[in-house]
Structures are given as structure tokens and as C-alpha cells.
Amino acid sequence: MVRIFFLACLLALPALAQTPDPARVEAVVAASFASAPAGWKSRVTQDALQEICSLTRNQPSAAQAEAITAAAKASVVLPPDSAIIGDWRNGEKIAQNGQGGQFSDAPGTVSGGNCYACHQMALSEISYGTLGPSLSKYGKLRDFELADARATFAKIFNPHVTLACSTMPRFGLNKVLTAQQIADVVAFLFDPASPVNTDTK
Template identity: 35%
Template structure:
């Protein structure tokens, strides 16, 4: 596969290497006239820019991973505009119905492990090498969107989490709220950009408990 940019156009060529002289079948596409969504669809599904048949760690293929569920379809349909109240309530209800709680109740875990998970983006990557989840913990990648501590720089897409537990306390209501947001963020923030870590089985119950401890435990550096 060969690709090159020409005056705002993408030329995709299939090269027959077995022929004496390479025969190129090219399709010229004016991607400047595409919306971001249309361009993404084209690059992934039509231009062959993504290996859709590769296996993914949760089972199935990369193509299957890209199939949206009902909640995602609802949020995608609003096209970047602010959802109306009916849509917000629908999404929030859908999200709440997916949340499952530990049989022995919600408890805080090990904030030190939670710190490592919050600053790690490891796990479920698609590529030529599969991640080894048996020997390495799957991270929450929290730092990518949030400022968490004062010793490192985090992202600004989401609100700052510095002093999260010190400011909010550790009441049962706050502990449940924190669990819900990590498990399925749309329960509290319909159509948010935050991943749904629990319902997608990206993070297990122990990892959620440990990240919660990092945010809420008074001894955590988050709350110093």
C-alpha cells in the first residue's frame, strides 16, 4: 500500500509487486470536503488505513470493537451539540442500569497501586504486539485528561482532581458517586468524553477500588 498527499487530496495506490512494472490503481479522494467523521470512516473502513481483522484482547476483531452500542449511538447522533434534556436523561438512565456493585459493598483499596494505575495507559492496545495482561496491570490513564497531583503534569480535558478527597470528604454518598463515575461516567455526565471503565471490563473491581483510594484516601498525595 502506498499513500501520498497531493494538493489536499489523498491518493491511495495498490501496487502489484509481482509485475515487471508496478501497476498502480489509484483513487483520488478530496478529503478536504469531508467532515471529520466522514474522513475517519474513509481512512479506517475504505482506504485500508487500519487492520480491521486483527484480533483484540477482549475477543473478536478490531472491526467488532468499533461497533457502537446504543448509548454511544445516542451520543454520536447529537453531532457535537449540547444534548436536549430528554437525551441526557435517557443516556443517564441507560448508564445507571449497567452499574454493578461489589457483593461486600464499595470499599477503598490500595492508594499506592491506585496511583500507579492512574498514571498508566497500559492495556488493550491494538497493534502488532498484544499486551500481556497476566503480568502487567491495566492502567486507568487518568492523567491523560485530569490534573491529579502536583508532582506531575496531567491533562486539561477533564476537571482537576487535585485535593479530590480533601475537598469532598469520604462519605458513603461521595464514595458511591466516585465509583459510579469510574464504572460508567455517563451515569453522572451523559455523553461525556470519559471512558466507561467498569461496564466495558477495562478495569476490574480491585483496580477501581485502588484508583478510588488514590482519589479519596487522606494519606494519598492527591489530598496533601
């Protein structure tokens, strides 16, 4: 009897692991943001790539992944090489600033990059999130190559360039950061004098 019960539970497992009804998920998300201003409704509606990543649990088919990364690459607006690497001091402030992008913000609030919420950058930082990989010594590990700095600009502009179902925000595409701000953050990662590359602890 116990054995039959156990078997029944095992057979039920795949059913439990099924993706919940997407329409129901959408309805719950929309209801949670019911008090958001009207202009914000689009923010809780998934775009095409988010829909694919949700429905496939971040395991898109090769063809889907290829289409997403190709569209992301086409979306990137790179500045001239002379403007890829900005001012690391400004970049550090932007990377460590988690303000902006909330409907409770005072008008005119300049958004930060909030990078520290997901990444370790300089080793001297007291706190940082670990959703993303550590970016410590990022430029040094890449011999401060301009081609890598260019690729990093593109990654920050639209992270889907290298990973179809990236969970990193699309800072350039969604106009969270300006091209100048992205260049300053790239400098924080790529300037040999930046604490990202000089800190030993």
C-alpha cells in the first residue's frame, strides 16, 4: 500500500514541475502593479524575448537563441572608439548608484547602473550582490584590449548580445543609462588606474 502511494507520488512529480498557466501568471503580475501610474503598465507586459525565455524557462531552442542574440547585436549603438572608455571616477559612482527607475522617484532623478546589486567589482567594496559574476580585475584580465572594452560596452547596452535569456537589465536599449554613462562604467572596468584593476583587497 505504502509502496503504491510512493509510486503515485513519483508519477505526480512531472505534473507538479509543469510551467504554470502563463495567462494566470500575467494576471497576478498585472494585479500586483495595479497602483502603478498608467504609463508604467507596459513595464509589466513581457516583450517577445521575455515571453520566449519565460515559456522555455531560459532554455530557448538554438534557433530562438540565435534570433534573440542577432536582434540584440543589431540594436547596439556603439560610439566611436575614442568614446568607448570614459571617466572611471564617474563610472564608479554610476556603478554604485542604485537610484532611479522607480515610480516613487522625484522628477529628474538621474538613474544609476545599480551594478553593485548583482556584481562584485572592486575588491575593496563592502557589500555587493552575487547574481552576476565578479567583475574584479575585468580589464586587467583582458590586457585592457580595446576590442574587449567595445564588447563590454555592447554587453551593458544590451546584455542579450551574448546570452539570449540574460537577466541583466538592458541599460542602453531601455535608456536607463546614456552612452556617456555606459562609457564611464566601461572605464571603471577597463581603466588600468580604476580600483577594479588595482585593488588587491
